[in-house]
Amino acid sequence: MAIVHFARFFTLAGYYFTIDFSQYRKVLLEQIKRMKRKVLWGSLLLFLPIGVLLLNSVYPLPVEKLKPPSSTMILDRKGEILRVFLSENDTWQIDEPLLDQISPKLQSAVLVYEDRWFYQHPGINPLSIIQALITNIRSGRILRGGSTITMQLARMIEPKERTVMNKLIEMFRAVQIEIRFSKDEILTYYLNIAPYGGNIVGSTAASLIYFNKSQSHLSLGEASLLAAIPNSPTHLRPDINPTMAKEARTKVLRRMLTRRIISDQAFYEAMGEPVSSKRHRMPFNAPHVSRLLKQYYPNRDQIYSTIDSYMQNRSEQILRQYLAPLQKQDISNGSVVIMDAKTREVLTMVGSYDFFDRKNHGQVNGAVASRSPGSALKPFIYGIALNRGLVTPESLLNDVPVDYSGYRPVNYDRQNRGYVTVREALTESLNVPAINLCAKLGDNGIYSFLKQAGLTTLDKSKMHYGLSLILGSAEVRLIELTNLYASLADCGRIADYKLAKPQNKNDMPKRKRGECFESSQRSWDNQKHRTGKQIFSQEASFILSEILSDVRRPDLASSFEATANLPKVAWKTGTSYGHRDAWSIGYTPDLVIGVWVGNFDGHGTAGLVGSEVAAPILFAIFNAVIERNNARWFDRPNQVQTRRVCALSGMPKSGFCPKTKMDFYITGVSSPDICSTHKPVQIDNQTGMRLCSYCRLGRTYHEEIFEEWNPEIATWLNRSGYMIAKIPQHTPDCNGIISGSVPIIKSPSSGTVHQIRSGIPLEYQKILLEASVSNRIKQIFWFLNGELVFRGNPSQKFFLEPIAGEHMLTCVDGEGKSASQTLTILD
Numbered sequence: 001m002a003i004v005h006f007a008r009f010f011t012l013a014g015y016y017f018t019i020d021f022s023q024y025r026k027v028l029l030e031q032i033k034r035m036k037r038k039v040l041w042g043s044l045l046l047f048l049p050i051g052v053l054l055l056n057s058v059y060p061l062p063v064e065k066l067k068p069p070s071s072t073m074i075l076d077r078k079g080e081i082l083r084v085f086l087s088e089n090d091t092w093q094i095d096e097p098l099l100d101q102i103s104p105k106l107q108s109a110v111l112v113y114e115d116r117w118f119y120q121h122p123g124i125n126p127l128s129i130i131q132a133l134i135t136n137i138r139s140g141r142i143l144r145g146g147s148t149i150t151m152q153l154a155r156m157i158e159p160k161e162r163t164v165m166n167k168l169i170e171m172f173r174a175v176q177i178e179i180r181f182s183k184d185e186i187l188t189y190y191l192n193i194a195p196y197g198g199n200i201v202g203s204t205a206a207s208l209i210y211f212n213k214s215q216s217h218l219s220l221g222e223a224s225l226l227a228a229i230p231n232s233p234t235h236l237r238p239d240i241n242p243t244m245a246k247e248a249r250t251k252v253l254r255r256m257l258t259r260r261i262i263s264d265q266a267f268y269e270a271m272g273e274p275v276s277s278k279r280h281r282m283p284f285n286a287p288h289v290s291r292l293l294k295q296y297y298p299n300r301d302q303i304y305s306t307i308d309s310y311m312q313n314r315s316e317q318i319l320r321q322y323l324a325p326l327q328k329q330d331i332s333n334g335s336v337v338i339m340d341a342k343t344r345e346v347l348t349m350v351g352s353y354d355f356f357d358r359k360n361h362g363q364v365n366g367a368v369a370s371r372s373p374g375s376a377l378k379p380f381i382y383g384i385a386l387n388r389g390l391v392t393p394e395s396l397l398n399d400v401p402v403d404y405s406g407y408r409p410v411n412y413d414r415q416n417r418g419y420v421t422v423r424e425a426l427t428e429s430l431n432v433p434a435i436n437l438c439a440k441l442g443d444n445g446i447y448s449f450l451k452q453a454g455l456t457t458l459d460k461s462k463m464h465y466g467l468s469l470i471l472g473s474a475e476v477r478l479i480e481l482t483n484l485y486a487s488l489a490d491c492g493r494i495a496d497y498k499l500a501k502p503q504n505k506n507d508m509p510k511r512k513r514g515e516c517f518e519s520s521q522r523s524w525d526n527q528k529h530r531t532g533k534q535i536f537s538q539e540a541s542f543i544l545s546e547i548l549s550d551v552r553r554p555d556l557a558s559s560f561e562a563t564a565n566l567p568k569v570a571w572k573t574g575t576s577y578g579h580r581d582a583w584s585i586g587y588t589p590d591l592v593i594g595v596w597v598g599n600f601d602g603h604g605t606a607g608l609v610g611s612e613v614a615a616p617i618l619f620a621i622f623n624a625v626i627e628r629n630n631a632r633w634f635d636r637p638n639q640v641q642t643r644r645v646c647a648l649s650g651m652p653k654s655g656f657c658p659k660t661k662m663d664f665y666i667t668g669v670s671s672p673d674i675c676s677t678h679k680p681v682q683i684d685n686q687t688g689m690r691l692c693s694y695c696r697l698g699r700t701y702h703e704e705i706f707e708e709w710n711p712e713i714a715t716w717l718n719r720s721g722y723m724i725a726k727i728p729q730h731t732p733d734c735n736g737i738i739s740g741s742v743p744i745i746k747s748p749s750s751g752t753v754h755q756i757r758s759g760i761p762l763e764y765q766k767i768l769l770e771a772s773v774s775n776r777i778k779q780i781f782w783f784l785n786g787e788l789v790f791r792g793n794p795s796q797k798f799f800l801e802p803i804a805g806e807h808m809l810t811c812v813d814g815e816g817k818s819a820s821q822t823l824t825i826l827d
């Protein structure tokens with residue numbers, strides 16, 4: 001490389017020696033005739049390069065000074081500047097790695113004004129040095145330096161007093177720079193580190209501070225002024241000396257006109273531009289995400305974020321608009337995250353209500369803060385259960401009081417419903433059925449699911465969170481929760497979210513400000529970097545999304561017109577324990593939006609309810625950012641079919657189900673078991689007793705359909721006063737056991753009266769409880785006056801400590817069939 005540069009240096013040098021000295025050719029020829037001069041001249045040509053090479057190795061170019069510490073610049077997905085940070089040296093310096101990112105107007109203004117032979121000379125321009133010498137000698141003082149842009153660059157990296165010796169050093173450095181770098185690189189360095197007054201360094205920072213625009217938008221007048229300022233930054237800066245700045249601009253423009261770089265018209269137009277003395281603030285948009293990116297990528301000067309400025313700005317506005325009236329209700333903050341469901345690019349991150357609000361900790365980034373999600377994780381247990389075929393939307397779940405080793409979950413309204421469908425349990429966000437389902441999922445349940453999904457806040461053991469994990473005992477970050485929902489929007493695929501574009505040279509989009517590289521970038525992401533893993537089947541995701549799109553929207557009633565065209569959205573809310581956090585997350589196949597509302601100091605307040613304060617913000621943002629024309633819903637996967645199920649039990653209908661309804665199911669996955677709630681029972685016409693296949697013979701009987709419930713629901717229905725027709729008892733003198741018949745209580749035998757004997761401890765007077773059940777039965781339950789006293793397998797022996805009184809003893813088998821008898825204990 002160096003050799004190539006050297007060769008160019010020599011060619012160019014030769015060019016100058018032949019062309020510029022052509023007028024002295026005669027004199028030269030005479031001189032060359034002389035032997036001594038010939039030797040001298042020859043040796044000069046021979047030793048100059050060797051000398052330069054030698055000096056180059058002794059005094060290497062301080063290359064690092066060409067790249068001083070620069071400001072970090074955060075850009076949005078289209079290349080517009082979001083925020084600029086001061087450099088380590090407290091300067092505003094934005095490094096432009098490529099010349100084509102610098103305004104062409106500024107380039108030509110600089111070249112014509114400073115060094116119009118820049119692209120021809122080898123770093124030193126002998127003509128301008130001679131011209132400068134003549135000028136200086138005539139005037140008796142130093143007026144001109146004869147410096148090329150390369151020499152000026154050398155002086156910028158090593159500022160020195162203006163002496164003849166220093167000038168020679170500068171020339172040597174200029175040659176070194178020319179050998180090492182291309183002309184474009186040199187001009188780029190020059191414009192990157194040129195002083196623009198105060199702590200403003202380089203043309204990009206100057207352009208932003210003096211004109212509040214990026215280089216691509218510079219006018220001719222502005223470019224001309226930027227070309228002039230580095231000559232005397234303190235005197236020419238427009239914010240301090242607008243008059244002198246204007247004069248300098250005129251000089252540059254005149255020279256451009258003289259050299260016919262610009263037309264007369266362009267010249268007069270530029271001359272007419274006012275010189276503003278305003279100093280603008282550096283861009284300060286999306287402050288939270290900008291700061292986060294700077295922390296994530298400390299070594300990048302320019303960070304291409306995935307932020308979509310339009311969505312970011314609209315979300316900020318909407319969040320402010322909705323949070324403003326809540327300030328009076330002791331609700332001070334909120335955050336918003338918008339994610340592209342396919343690429344997982346974060347399109348928006350609003351960290352707080354007001355970044356500058358110190359009182360309410362506005363600088364805290366709520367999007368990455370760990371908070372309790374309340375019910376916001378619930379959909380995922382249903383997802384797991386759907387995925388395993390355990391449930392379909394119309395399956396029933398128990399909603400009766402339960403006790404898991406002392407943990408007794410309750411619903412938000414403290415009511416139990418006996419049984420509810422999966423759809424109802426999820427849309428009404430009931431706690432008890434969710435906990436029951438969670439318990440049913442066993443070891444490989446929600447905890448391992450969330451671990452697999454990569455929730456970074458889940459740092460304690462499974463035991464620590466227990467079953468209440470699903471009700472918000474673990475904390476989550478809004479950004480991760482939004483990403484988790486993105487997996488539902490993306491066919492069950494979990495992947496990492498992205499905040500920045502990659503900065504690999506081949507992958508990096510060429511920044512052209514104002515131009516959109518979005519489309520190409522998205523396809524790039526889709527094809528090459530579609531990593532991640534399937535945590536649900538797409539069938540389970542589809543069904544879950546269908547259920548979540550069912551929920552009554554808070555916006556539909558109040559402002560029908562505004563939402564009339566709003567496409568189908570799947571969504572869920574969450575409210576943490578003690579009303580400390582309100583959440584709402586929604587998605588379409590394209591976008592996922594997460595909203596958190598709360599106080600950063602964590603205090604709760606009655607108004608913090610997900611559906612009341614977070615959901616309206618979610619829908620307002622959906623309304624603002626969604627492209628209605630392109631809005632779509634998920635395609636139903638082939639494996640998802642509909643089937644007719646029992647309207648009561650939600651299981652595939654049997655011939656005995658009186659009413660049916662349609663339900664989604666996954667072929668080959670969802671349970672095919674038909675309704676077990678509706679049972680035909682043969683009843684003796686004479687006695688009204690139940691008959692089995694043995695005792696049925698020779699008797700006249702009829703068949704009736706009964707509802708048979710599992711013990712928990714049956715007990716709850718009884719105690720709650722629901723009139724459920726009781727299945728008649730089996731003919732007592734029959735020894736046959738009906739397949740699926742009721743249990744038969746063997747001990748205590750019917751009608752026995754127990755007498756508690758005094759003087760003997762009660763524990764030695766226990767009563768044996770024993771029942772015979774169908775051999776299919778795995779579990780039996782004993783209830784005393786409706787209270788569960790034992791549960792276990794049918795072969796187990798249970799002993800009841802006697803309590804004086806009239807009791808009702810009930811044995812319920814695992815299929816919900818039961819037998820009862822009275823038990824009298826006398827004191």
Ligand SMILES: [Zn+2]
Pocket residue numbers: 646647648649653654656657658675676677678
């Ligand atoms: Zn049925």
Ligand SMILES: [Zn+2]
Pocket residue numbers: 691692693694695696730731734735736737
């Ligand atoms: Zn029988």
